[in-house]
Amino acid sequence: MRLIRHSVFLVLLVVLLAWPASSALAQQPPQPICFPGVPGIDHCIDPVFTAYWQRNGGLPVFGYPLGPLQQVEIEGRVLQVQWFERNRLELHPQNPPAYRVLLGRMGAERLQILGREAPAPSAATPQPGCRWFETTRQNVCDQAAGLGFKRYWETQGLRIPGLSAYEQSLALFGLPLTAAQLEPAANGELILTQWFERARFEWHPNNPDQFKVLLGLLGNELRADANFVARPFDPRGGRTPIGVEINRTAVTGLAARLNELRPDWVRYNGILWSEVEPVAGQRNWAALDRVLSEIALISASGAAPMVIVRGTPPWAQAVPGSACGPVAAQQLPAFASFMGELVTRLSGPPYNVKHWEFGNEPDVDTALVPGDSQFGCWGDASDAAGYGGARYAAMLQAVYPAIKRADPQAQVIFGGLLLDCDPSFDASCQPGRFLAGVLAAGGGAYFDILAYHAYTFWSEQRSDFDLNLPKWAHRNGPLLGRLDFVRSTMAAYGVSKPVMMNEGGLLCLGANQPCAAMGLHNDQASYVVRMYTRSWASDLVNSVWYTLNGPGWRDGGLLDRSRQPRPAFVAMRFLRERLDGATYLRPLSTGNLEGYAFATPTREYRIYWTNSSTPAPVALPPGFIAAYGPTGNPLAVGRELVVGFEPVIIEINR
Secondary structure: OHHHHHHHHHHHHHHHHOOOOOHHHHOOOOOOEOOOOOOOOOOOEOHHHHHHHHHOOHHHHHOOEOOOOEEEEEOOEEEEEEEEOOOEEEEOOOOOHHHOEEEOOHHHHHHHHOOOOOOOOOOOOOOOOOEEEOOOOEEEOEEEOOEEHHHHHHHOOOOOOOOOHHHHHHHHHOOEOOOOEEEEOOOOOEEEEEEEOOOEEEEOOOOOHHHOEEEOOHHHHHHHOOOOOOOOOOOOOOOOOEEEEEEOOOOHHHHHHHHHHOOOEEEEEEEEHHHHOOEOOEOOHHHHHHHHHHHHHHHHOOOEEEEEEEOOOHHHEOOOOOOOOOEOHHHHHHHHHHHHHHHHHHOOOOOOOOEEEEOEOOOOEHHHOOOOOOOEOOEOOOOOOOOOHHHHHHHHHHHHHHHHHHOOOOEEEEEEEOOOOOOOOOOOOOHHHHHHHHHHOOHHHHOOEEEEEEEEEOOOOOOOHHHHOHHHHHHOOHHHHHHHHHHHHHHHOOOOOOEEEEEEEEEOOOOOOOOHHHOHHHHHHHHHHHHHHHHHHOOOOOEEEEOOOOOOHHHOOOEOOOOOEOHHHHHHHHHHHHOOOOEEEEEOOEOOEEEEEEEOOOEEEEEEEEOOOOOEEEEOOOOEEEEEOOOOOEOOOOOEEEEOOOOEEEEEEO
């Protein structure tokens, strides 16, 4: 396999060095780089690292990817990284653009694991013809005329504008930690080796000149070491993406329905700082007694509580009279202190809050909503570039360390974005620049999950409901279109974070329209299946239906006014029961059919629908057990199923 991989390596090296760098390509969102023809390489280079990997040496310097983007604790910090054969690329989104991707100190880490701590500076002196490093008192020399460790160190380096050749090489390899000496390789052969902070140089005199110096496979060695285990970050924690929101003060009366529905996530709005600390430095935690009893009920149902924190007290307001608006810069330490104590109080039983969201639709301008609004309002229309995002970034930077100190497992959620419009489609769209404003100010380092909202509106037409929002139809609707927008915006700033859609549903467009009498409630059941399967297939952490309590805003509640289940409640309950413990398998879409496959340990579920009134046949698969409509109603079948606008759920024995 090593010979096969080496041959493929040479071919790929030629191809990648010839990769076009036109301005048209540079303007496209970053794409993964995959290696389908290389045996044993099953992962792609994550888009956040592709440009760095190509620009700074590619295969010879970094090698192939060994795994996906992962969250790993390194030297006491949790970082997003990707492992390669020869190095580890680390994402540091808080840094200036040129330094958002950094290399791991692989040489130093490997020496430590081997019990060979970097020695104290030696008594060595500069040698003629070698490069001398005073800091570590080591020489780096060539092993042949114009060939060897010195030339390799001096002629390679990170392509960072503004740095000298020496600084570029130092950024790539670091300082030498040892002298060149013979060391045994894995096969027992003695190889002349010299260790650097970020690399291990090996001298192979029998190779062609360009391959006489090779870099050791430190990525392989460190990643496989039993004392250093990189665990993929799973923000869903084994849960389904099925979630709901319950209005504050409504939880107690809905406890029975909540336990019947069993959603995996419940969004709760929320905890108001202004209620606890109306006077600076004087916290009245008893003011939260009713709120805490509701959060305890949510946790007792088995759902993960996602708690919104908002409500800036008057003494801390950056905009006087605006409780939904930004915290004054000089009061950010006070807010961080409040959050540290709040997280400490609620991180364990009976509350078990691990998800903290800051603000609800913060991309709304302060001037557009009342000061006591439950949504908004960090936006600033006078900020043409970032729409006030820098203020939100400063808040995240203040509270994030305090939260992590109080509970290292806590997840900080970027407040669910309204995303009224798409600035890449409409140049006049100022609010759409809020996210970019946060990221440009370095806010990407201070949240764990990004959230957005995705309502759409009902119509009698048998077509995709997600296309009923004109401002987002060009991106395939609010659910998938806004997801594409936030992911591409993050990628443009070198940020890669999990995403959730934490407020959505199918609504009646006009307050006075007779939507219910015309079929809204049955179609909401259909949309429940569409929304959650699309969300799961798109790798969203979750999707949250607004709301469980009814009748709901614009008739969107899962329950009616008397707390009786509507069809959407029944559909969600059935989907949650059937897909408990499931994983997403693959898309099934073909022709005018849209479909997705999921699997539990004993069952496979194939879910189909059309986005028109035109039906499509689906053959019954081997192992077929039953077919159901959106609410779990059994469907009569023959040799095949005819699938129409209403989703069909096919259950198969595995």
